Amino acid sequence: MQSLSGSTRALGLGLALLLCSCQSESTTPLEHHESQAAALSIVREGDGPYVEGNTERLRAVYPEPLATVRWNATAGRLEASADSASWRLPAAGTASLTVTAVTKSGQELSATYQFQVTTASSGLGSGEPGSLATAGAVDASNDLTGQVCELAFDASGRGHILYDNGSHTSLWYGTWDGSTWTTEQVEGLGMGVGGLVSTYMAMAVAADGTPHLAYWMTQQGQPTLWYATRGGTGAWVRERINLTSAPASGIGTVSIVLDPARANRPTVVFDSFIKDSSGYQQGRVAVAWRTGPNTWAGNPVSYIASQHQFLQGDAVISSDGTVFFPFGYSYYGEYFLGSYRPGGGLDNLSLANYSFGGSYASLVWAGTNRLLARTPSGLFDFNLTSPMSGTTIQRYDLEQHTVTLGDLVYTAGKPYIAHLHDSQLELVSPRADNYWTYTQLGTAQSSGRIGLAVRPTTGQLHVCYRNNYKVMFQ
Structure with missing residues (x-):
């Protein structure tokens, strides 16, 4: 079962996003992101995308015993019994589900979740605004x-x-x-x-x-x-x-960008090893650019003398x-x-x-x-x-x-x-x-x-x- 937790968890943010678990091994509850020690969670039975017409079985979970639980959905058919609910999903689009609970110690809790519901035939995506490709x-x-x-x-x-x-x-x-x-x-x-x-x-x-x-x-x-x-x-x-100045002599990180100031010429940034005056191999970041078919120019970039230097991620231009x-x-x-x-x-x-x-x-x-x-x-x-x-x-x-x-x-x-x-x-x-x-x-x-x-x-x-x-x- 997959656990969703939070006081408010919004999916979408103006972009169409799909909340899903893509295979059955996703049984580990999701970590809490809130600063409090614990949060009201919803545990989902099953996995995969949220597809219109499907029935989702959900359960409210909290570390303390719950005295009462109320469920409310903005769309679809919801049948609830205490801390459990069955929710027949509405037509494709965005739907919200709110759970309100009171613990036996009298603490009041509330959590709202938004779900992007997809069509059953969406396949790898419809390309329409408001939908996202199904995984x-x-x-x-x-x-x-x-x-x-x-x-x-x-x-x-x-x-x-x-x-x-x-x-x-x-x-x-x-x-x-x-x-x-x-x-x-x-x-x-x-x-x-x-x-x-x-x-x-x-x-x-x-x-x-x-x-x-x-x-x-x-x-x-x-x-x-x-x-x-x-x-x-x-x-x-x-x-x-x-x-010649920066031989490709050892496999390492590589990145490529297109230079807008020079007709989008390909520019490659990569790890290289350069021999110093004593013959010792020094790691260097190198930059190479294409000047024509099978023709490349470039240089090693050395910032720190006598220290290995390595590319650590993307290049941008x-x-x-x-x-x-x-x-x-x-x-x-x-x-x-x-x-x-x-x-x-x-x-x-x-x-x-x-x-x-x-x-x-x-x-x-x-x-x-x-x-x-x-x-x-x-x-x-x-x-x-x-x-x-x-x-x-x-x-x-x-x-x-x-x-x-x-x-x-x-x-x-x-x-x-x-x-x-x-x-x-x-x-x-x-x-x-x-x-x-x-x-x-x-x-x-x-x-x-x-x-x-x-x-x-x-x-x-x-x-x-x-x-x-x-x-x-x-």
Whole structure:
């Protein structure tokens, strides 16, 4: 049974969201988000999406014995008996359920929940405003997929996904037309081609729908860094990135952006190892950009002498072509926000006074010179200056629980975060009073990446993640 808890739990926030548990293993009660020690909870029998016409069986739960319980629904047919209720769901749309209880000690309790009810035939999504795709597998094969996924939309609203196949080590790409995913292999093992593709991969999609991919793979025991794009003929163009100044000599984090100041040229940020004067391998963040077919230029970026420096998450790029990215160095676990502009030098901002967290950070723009970063330890808000030493930083706590994996977007004037909270996939955003509100999206597995993106033609949020060893889209 799945437990929903809270004094008020709002689903939607102006966006159509689906509250579901996507497989039967989601029997662990969801953690309480409220500051009080305990909250009135609703335990749901069963899992999956909330579908019109289905009957949901619910039970009110509180640590103390309940003397009376009252149920009220804004729509649908509700039959209640003490702390239990059966709710026949109304037509697709938003419906609310309120539970009011009094404990035997006289304490009064109330909880209100909003549910996004979908149609039984919604499949992978209707594309209509006010509806969200029902969770479904992107890849129809029997292979294990989705340890990593990245999600994006082009200007026409077409969906793009990048994900890995773990059964037969390979990289896959798919497009979504609003109802159906079409997938294809881009890289993998073969005779005289390809290699063992790692889970370090990244994607950027141009407004016209052209995909740009960057990924690591091992070929005959050697790590190699690659770029792939779809050419005008529809065939994939693959190029190895191997700068003399920053050789791709060890697999690590990689990110790719398109430079708006230079005709959207692909720019790849990655981990590299450079030999110093004594022959010692030093970890460096490297930036490479494509100047023509099979032609790449770039440099290693060195901020701290004689220290390993590693990319720690997404890169983003400004309108003038300056690349920003999080990085850390190994000996003291200190983290930085770095910047690099070809021909314009480099800069960095120390985060030593903040608990930045050591896992993957997601970066997005939130207006001119304002950058947001989602990390396991919180949300960072940077108001950038040049030089970066004058940048102001605000850090906002998210959770005290384990929320290592996640992604971030900024839309409709505020941030939205998808993260894995224990085994539950949550969407987090600030409500009108700026307190966080949490939407349970279902069960997910620990994964290298979760993808969150906004479809521009509808304004809807969509997410990709791994569940039951399959890459999922919702």
